[in-house]
Amino acid sequence: MPEPYPRFWRQRVAQEPMFLALDDLHWADPITLPALRSMTRDVASPLVWMLTRTTGSGDCPRLNRLFDLLERDGAIRITLGALDRRAVADVVTDVLGAAPEPDVLALAGIVDGNPFLLVDLLEKFKGEGVFQIADGRARMAASPPHAQAIMQERLEELSARTRYLLQCAGILGRSFSVKDLAEMLGESTNGLLPMLEEAMSAGIVEPVGHELTFRHDLLWQAVVKTIPDSVRRALHHDAGKMLLKRSGSAVHAAAHLIHDASRGDTSALLRLDQAAREVLRSSPQTAADLALRALELSDSTDPDWFGRAATAVDALTVIGRLSEAADLARAALGRAPPLHAPRLRCALAHILLLSGRPADAISEAESLLAQQDIPNDLRGIAEWAMFWGLIWLNDFRKGRQRAEAVLADRERHTDAAVVGALLLLARFAMVDGRGADSFTHLREALRITDSGTAEAIQRPYTRLRAMRQFDAADIAIQAAEEEINDLGLTVLAAQPVDSLDQALDGYERIGALLDAARVRARLRALGVRRRHWSQSQRPTFGWDSLTDTERAVAGLIAKGMTNRQIAQRMFLSPHTVSTHRRGSRSL
Incomplete structure (x- = not known):
């Protein structure tokens, strides 16, 4: 910005x-x-x-x-739920221009109070003549029980082959590639053209980029619901198998693997495990969904249960669901064999540190470090978590001794442990007034973390996030933002201001004062100042105090028109109309 x-x-x-x-x-x-x-x-x-x-x-x-x-910091958070029945009725009245009868409200209720879906649904069906307006009331011209039935009626107008094609397409997702669809059906792309043309002509799907997409979520859901559950699972199996065979990776097949797996299906669960591990770094939310689904379908005696739990804990941690991650880690630790316990305990220490509980994190890390024969990588992460906890608590007496012990025998410790020790000593030196020593430790820590990694230079934010150094990551983002702003302003300064002047003139003529102020700010950023006061004096109150646009809006309000209707009449946005409407209230 x-x-x-x-x-x-x-x-x-x-x-x-x-x-x-x-x-x-x-x-x-x-x-x-x-x-x-x-x-x-x-x-x-x-x-x-x-x-x-x-x-x-x-x-x-x-x-x-x-x-x-x-x-x-003191802000008040307000979580808005779905629109209630009265609010839904108000939206229907605004869109249709008439109060809804119960059958119209029943239709509106299928979107569960989502305002975007509600407006989209109403406008779509309004254009198709679904509603009848008479005596200021909106009724259903036909009496379908719900929108799903209306959409399924539209599907029934298609040929059987086209409906079958759409069912397979629906399995691939709301958006799908024609290549995937042809391969799944075992036909050539040319062979699909007549059916695809029929589906597009009927308004069921439309091209978006290099793919086709169902025109509405409700249309897509209506198609998928026509497929029996057992057939749907088999189709997901075929789609997942096709994508796995093509790329060898479970990432693209992840959505189908979730639907295909069932309790006790070892091969399907292993595919879920593979997909969760592969997407953990690039899409931790998907990894969490996959791992939790695999856990849900695993028997408690399954030897792979603990590995799935560990993956789920890692994914939940990355996406910030720390409470769930901690609960799952503790539950798994309660029955984990010695082979899996260290990884889970290390993860729990990390979670506690991120949750702002450094003392508990240190306790978990120390209990792990007290064990013999734990893997070096886990020992290093535990030491790193311990050092960060000590830094957080400013416990330099205890931390200094441990840090110096690590640096005295670096060969036995991982880079993570060495970096943690250096950071603690750097913090201690700074608090102790030894700035030069502090920067020496910091430079050495940076040398270790940056050595041999081009990504560390090109994408520091990614690296810092991976290291859970969120504050440092924010600093990196802010530095990049300043660079981008500097470059952007340099480019803007070289451009003529004619287009901005035209925009300013247009906004002032229609009375869009906020937009005009926004353009003036852009011009000032380029070193150009435009005065924004008028020499003509208008009364403070009364009809003559309004601008021409405000008077026009007030006249349409007097005729009973809604903000949306006024916006369409005057070619304004409803938000601009609301601004002028507030101005007219000074009368």
């Missing part, structure tokens, strides 16, 4: 209270989130922030961490 924005906000909040709302943060890129964290911390009251997101979307671990930090 460019630097002029927070400077502009600081100037504004010094003059008057200000409210700032940022919506759909789940679509924010990794650079924006640390910038928001910095700005919410640095820009003082009376600036009021409202940040919104959709749970389960975008980068959940990073978003969860941002919201947790904000809440810790």
